Each structure stands twice: as structure tokens, then as C-alpha cells.
Amino acid sequence: MLKNLINSWRKKKLKDEKYLYLFNNPPHDEYVCLDCETTGLNPKKDEILSIGAVIIKKNKILMRKTLNIFVKPSNSVTEESIKIHHIRPIDLENAIDPKDAILELLEFIGSRPIVGYYIKFDIAIISKYTKQYIGIALPNLQVEVSSMYYKSKKRSSDYEFVDLKFDTIMKELDVPELGKHDALNDAIMTAMIFLKLRDLSPANSTFYTG
Numbered sequence: 710m711l712k713n714l715i716n717s718w719r720k721k722k723l724k725d726e727k728y729l730y731l732f733n734n735p736p737h738d739e740y741v742c743l744d745c746e747t748t749g750l751n752p753k754k755d756e757i758l759s760i761g762a763v764i765i766k767k768n769k770i771l772m773r774k775t776l777n778i779f780v781k782p783s784n785s786v787t788e789e790s791i792k793i794h795h796i797r798p799i800d801l802e803n804a805i806d807p808k809d810a811i812l813e814l815l816e817f818i819g820s821r822p823i824v825g826y827y828i829k830f831d832i833a834i835i836s837k838y839t840k841q842y843i844g845i846a847l848p849n850l851q852v853e854v855s856s857m858y859y860k861s862k863k864r865s866s867d868y869e870f871v872d873l874k875f876d877t878i879m880k881e882l883d884v885p886e887l888g889k890h891d892a893l894n895d896a897i898m899t900a901m902i903f904l905k906l907r908d909l910s911p912a913n914s915t916f917y918t919g
Contacts, residue, residue: 715848716732716848719732719845719846719848720732722844722845723843723844723845724842724843724844725843725844728815728843728845730819730820731815731818731819731820731847731848731849732820732848733819733820734820735819735820735821735822735849735850736766736819736820736821738766738767739764739765739766739767739821740764740765740821740822740823740824740852740900740903741762741763741764741765741817741818741819741821741822741823741824742762742763742764742765742770742823742824742825742896742897742899742900742903743760743761743762743763743776743814743818743823743824743825743828743831743892743896744760744761744762744825744826744831744892744893744895744896744899745757745758745759745760745761745831745834745835745892746758746759746760746794746795746796746890746891746892747793747794747834748782748786748790748793748794749790749793750793750830752830752833752834752837753837755834756780756782756783756807757780757807757810757834757835757838758779758780758782758786758794758796758801758804759777759778759779759780759794759796759800759892760776760777760778760780760810760814760892761775761776761777761891761892761893761894761895761896761897762775762776762777762814762817762818762893762896763775763776763893763896763897763900764817764821765824765900765903765904768904768907768908770897770900770901770904772897775893775896775897776813776814776817776893777892777893778804778805778810778813778814779796779800779801779803779804779805780804780805780806780807780810781801781804781805781806781807782801782804785798786798786801794890795890796890807838808838808842811835811838811839811842812842814835815839815843818847818849820849821849822849822850822851822852823847823849823850823851823852824851824852824854824899824900824903825851825852825853825854825896825899826853826854826855826875826878826895826899826902827853827855828851828852828853829851829853832846832847832851835847852903854878854899854902854903854906855873855878857903857906857907857910858871858873858878858881858882858902858906859871859873860910861906861909861910878902879898879902882901882902882905882906883905884898884901884902884905885898885901886898
């Protein structure tokens, strides 16, 4: 009920009715797994430098349906920020305008639920742009793989520590490493984590937030 009210309010805030498709019923058993590389970890002031995304359909990662784009920052990247995202100025030579990148991403996502690792950060920083360009935050349902992993672990009590680091989850689930600090690779690895966790506990596939 609350979700419907929020979506009704969001629809009224849309600057262009073209983007009403974001509120459509999602295709059956399809998801988009995405990851952003950014200039920092503050979604209010930092910027997106690259976006990687891949579509998951049923139990398959559709490698022919991927998105991998670099985004022009408003300022030159600093040496300090390169240590975080590993994206060099040469990598951004063919980067595209943020608005073009975000609108392309919206077309790619459609109304599918969005899967990610600590996805709230990615949604928050993407929504900073979508609020500017189309008037609203991303309305898509979200699936958090670290929460799925946490629920899959057998614990002796509710207070038992569970290591939720990305590397730990990958190792525990025997997911191959494709190369870090690459948005598309990170999205693909996260998609593999999602499918493995869903196989372990199918009920987790409906773990939505947002």
C-alpha cells in the first residue's frame, strides 16, 4: 500500500511521461545487476565515473545484454580518487555526458528489479542524477546480495558475526574473480553471487527492498 502511494507521487513528479515505463510490472524472473565506480563514497557530492550492468533472466546471466559506459566527471580525477576507483584519465577519454549515460542506463534497466552489493549506495548516487534529469529517484525494487548471504548463513544465535565482505562471499560461494574495480566485472560477479544464493534458498529471490 505504501509503495503504491509513493509510486503514485513519483509518477506526478516525472518531467516526461516517457519514463512511466519504469513503473510497469517487471518482466517475469528478470533482473538487472549493476555496479558503479565513483569518485568517492558520498552520494551527495561524489560523481559516477563508470556504470556496468548485466541482465539476469531465470537462471542465466545474459552476457550479450550488458552495459559498460564511462561517464564524464565535472572535474579531472585526482590521484587520491584513482586509488579508490582505479580509473585513469586515459580511461575517460571517450566518456559520455552524465545525462546521456543515465538515460541509457534507464532504458537498459526498464522496470526490472535491481540487484547489487550494497546496492543502496549505487541507487542513491544514480538517483541524484535521475532526480535532476527526469524528476524522480529510481523507483525499481532492489535486491541486496549481502542480505541474501546473511540470511543463508546458519548461526547459533542472532548475535553471531557474519563476514559480509565481497571477497568473503565470493570465496564462500566459489565464485570466480573476474578482476576488481571494473564496473561490468563487478556486476557480473555480483550476478553470479545472486544466482548461487537463490539456488541455495529460492525464497531469497524475492528479497526486495526500496
